[in-house]
Amino acid sequence: MDESKHLVEVKNLWKVFGIDNLTGCSFTSEDVRMIEEKKGIIAVRDVSFRIKRGEVFVVMGLSGSGKSTLARCLLRLIEPNHGEIMFDGLDITKMKKQELIEFRRHKVAMVFQHYGLLPHRTVLENVAFGLKLRGVKKNKREAIAREVIARVGLTGWESRYPHNLSGGMQQRVGIARALAQDADLLIMDEPYSGLDPLIRREMQDELIRLQKEFKKTVLFVTHDLNEAVRLGDCMAVMRAGKIVQIGSPEDVIARPANEYVQRFVGDHNRMQELSAGASKIASA
Amino acid sequence: MFPESMEYHISSHIDAFIAWLNVAGEAQFAAISKGLLSMILTVYNLLVFIPWWIWIVLVALIYWYCRRKLVSSIILALLLMSAGIFGYWSAAMETLAVVIVAVLLAVLLGIPLGILMSQKDKVEVVLTPLLDAMQTLPSFVYLIPVLMLFGLGKVPAVLATFIYALPPVVRLTNLGIRQVSDNLVEVGEAFGANRWQLMKEILLPLSVPSILAGINQTTMMALAMVIVCSMIGAGGVGYDVLIAINRLEVGKGFEAGFVVVALAIIIDRLTQGIAQRWQNPGMAKE
Numbered sequence A: 001m002d003e004s005k006h007l008v009e010v011k012n013l014w015k016v017f018g019i020d021n022l023t024g025c026s027f028t029s030e031d032v033r034m035i036e037e038k039k040g041i042i043a044v045r046d047v048s049f050r051i052k053r054g055e056v057f058v059v060m061g062l063s064g065s066g067k068s069t070l071a072r073c074l075l076r077l078i079e080p081n082h083g084e085i086m087f088d089g090l091d092i093t094k095m096k097k098q099e100l101i102e103f104r105r106h107k108v109a110m111v112f113q114h115y116g117l118l119p120h121r122t123v124l125e126n127v128a129f130g131l132k133l134r135g136v137k138k139n140k141r142e143a144i145a146r147e148v149i150a151r152v153g154l155t156g157w158e159s160r161y162p163h164n165l166s167g168g169m170q171q172r173v174g175i176a177r178a179l180a181q182d183a184d185l186l187i188m189d190e191p192y193s194g195l196d197p198l199i200r201r202e203m204q205d206e207l208i209r210l211q212k213e214f215k216k217t218v219l220f221v222t223h224d225l226n227e228a229v230r231l232g233d234c235m236a237v238m239r240a241g242k243i244v245q246i247g248s249p250e251d252v253i254a255r256p257a258n259e260y261v262q263r264f265v266g267d268h269n270r271m272q273e274l275s276a277g278a279s280k281i282a283s284a
Numbered sequence B: 001m002f003p004e005s006m007e008y009h010i011s012s013h014i015d016a017f018i019a020w021l022n023v024a025g026e027a028q029f030a031a032i033s034k035g036l037l038s039m040i041l042t043v044y045n046l047l048v049f050i051p052w053w054i055w056i057v058l059v060a061l062i063y064w065y066c067r068r069k070l071v072s073s074i075i076l077a078l079l080l081m082s083a084g085i086f087g088y089w090s091a092a093m094e095t096l097a098v099v100i101v102a103v104l105l106a107v108l109l110g111i112p113l114g115i116l117m118s119q120k121d122k123v124e125v126v127l128t129p130l131l132d133a134m135q136t137l138p139s140f141v142y143l144i145p146v147l148m149l150f151g152l153g154k155v156p157a158v159l160a161t162f163i164y165a166l167p168p169v170v171r172l173t174n175l176g177i178r179q180v181s182d183n184l185v186e187v188g189e190a191f192g193a194n195r196w197q198l199m200k201e202i203l204l205p206l207s208v209p210s211i212l213a214g215i216n217q218t219t220m221m222a223l224a225m226v227i228v229c230s231m232i233g234a235g236g237v238g239y240d241v242l243i244a245i246n247r248l249e250v251g252k253g254f255e256a257g258f259v260v261v262a263l264a265i266i267i268d269r270l271t272q273g274i275a276q277r278w279q280n281p282g283m284a285k286e
């Protein structure tokens, strides 16, 4: 029963940059000391977590804490050095090349902070890109793409090129491209970090709306606690490659595990007080 | 003076080797010769089959379509017309036929080579110094080996031109592919592109501007080389320049030289114009 409740199960994941020869390393405390001596960068350090089906799982942490590396390891865009990534009962780390390609084509879809749109393709072609890689026929993939484009509110922009679009619209295309895949897991790496606060808020509301409608499983990376609280069903706080706390956002705010988490929460609370104060003034 | 007793010649050995090679590979060389010659002839016949004024109008129209510059279009048309006015129309077409065949060969070999070079670091390590050397060698040097194997005429001229003009298109194809941003490559991989799809959907389309710049440079080098190749029987305008030099006919030399320059400008402007027009619509300024 537990098996089917969780879509993703990551166990003892490690990723080290800067040292090549780590195949077969089992990351005992001895090994870790040696890696640190050789000035290897441990971007992901013994990370374990589980993502329930249909939930938004937020990974939060300061810049350089290893969030992107962790997200990319799930797709093996970055090869982890050690650990297990179970996806629907299959171990991703053990997949062969072709299996991995099929997995990326059908099971996951990713949204990037830098949007990652193809400049030489129209909005429609960009949204249909993943389907094209799968080998879906042109008519069919364009029909699907149009549907998704309508869903993110970009109808009428199909034949434009990315450089004609504002940042917010470009990211909508990025999201549409991921939604068109109809994948089991959506990985979003700081999708809204490049957007100004108003658009950002709007996009968050949109994601909440889409989420209500489609009940996707989402791994959402951010460095903003407000965003984490608004979107997340569950959140993990990362620091220097380690997950220092996992729990519901309310839990994390109420009981920060250490001083690092406390700092995030402090900022968040100050913001809340400020906006509460502002609304009091407005209503007075 | 260098003592004559210390002189040693290897020319007789080389001659013997070439004589052997010519016998051993006779069938192959003959086949290559025949194929290239018929290509050159086909292109030449096409060039002269179309009336001169159509070419002039076409050049102006193409440039107008690509760049929307009226004065430049007219100047290009007039430059082409000068070839006819100075009496070098068919010579110019002969030169162009050799250039076109050589560039075609260079592109057909150069782009795949550039792709291979971009994918395999080892190939790049081997090819880079080779291409560097090819670009620093004086063009004359290329005449010797082809002359040995193919004698005089248009075929060795095409081959020498093709080899001389090859480096830019290889180099710029490789460079263009390597310059594609890692972010976009990652997007391709994240959505499950295999190697071939990555090349076709992302790497190649995004390196089109660079590849076209390479083709432009290759074409310019080919034109320069064809003129030099008049020494081994390429014919065309270069031959008239050569004759004028030998006879010290300054006026004639100027006319022929002017036509060469005119051809160079036309080819350069046209290939650049087409390149800009064909560039990825998403990246073109509107």
Ligand SMILES: Nc1ncnc2c1ncn2[C@@H]1O[C@H](COP(=O)(O)OP(=O)(O)OP(=O)(O)O)[C@@H](O)[C@H]1O
Pocket (backbone or CB within 6 Å): A017, A018, A041, A042, A043, A061, A062, A063, A064, A065, A066, A067, A068, A069, A070, A223
């Ligand atoms: N390809 C790489 N080679 C070497 N070191 C890397 C590489 N990618 C990331 N790192 C290092 O790994 C650590 C974690 O990086 P990562 O990009 O995962 O952080 P992040 O939490 O996503 O930060 P940000 O919020 O800035 O995106 C950093 O110290 C970074 O310098």
Ligand SMILES: [Mg+2]
Pocket (backbone or CB within 6 Å): A067, A068, A069, A189, A190
């Ligand atoms: Mg990051």
